[in-house]
Amino acid sequence: MNMKAFFGKLIYVLPLVFLAANCNSQKQAANTTENKTETVKEEKKSTSGFAMQVPEISQNNPEGQQIALSSLQGHIVxxxxxASWCPPCRAANPELVELYKKYNGxxxxxxxxxxxxxxxxxxDPNKWKAAIAKDGLVWKNHVSDLRGWESAAARSYGVNSIPASLxxxxxxxxxxxxxxLAEMMTYLDGRLK
Known part of the structure; x- marks a missing residue:
């Protein structure tokens, strides 16, 4: 391959690399907004007695009400x-909406x-709320401690790049x-009554 062709291809690849790096473990600038009511526990049982194989998460929703992961006891979750600032996350949101609409209920x-x-x-709580509305994320279980990469939930789950899911x-x-998406649908289809 000659140098001209190499650099021509590099021009297309570099922006993709930088885009991906934007959503990985590089931390966003610190924001003074803190949410003191967030908790993450690495216990095997939550206070409700639900045996957790994953760490408990309990953070506030956009309205300021705390929602614990263990409140979804008995559900497939x-x-x-x-994050609102993550282009790959935003690009994946339509698939999540499709998944939710197909299987919720x-x-x-x-x-x-x-x-x-x-x-x-x-x-930024306003950017978070705006992204939920703009992307049509109709489910009610949206939480954040508004600490970006310092999120206790992200640290507890070992999340160092997003989007990430379990x-x-x-x-x-x-x-x-x-x-x-196809694998999740296969799993969920296999669990339908």
């Missing part, structure tokens, strides 16, 4: 780590239903991480 063998629990790594069954056991 997709835990989604994302359906009957599953051994489970109460399907839910999405979205954990945002945003620091699919867990009704017992809290992780059945897949960062699964493509």
């Amino acid at each position: 997709l835990i989604d780590f994302w 359906k009957k599953f063998k051994g489970a109460k239903g399907f839910e999405i629990y979205s954990v945002s790594l945003d620091q 699919l867990m069954d009704e017992k809290g056991t992780v059945v897949g991480t960062n699964m493509p």
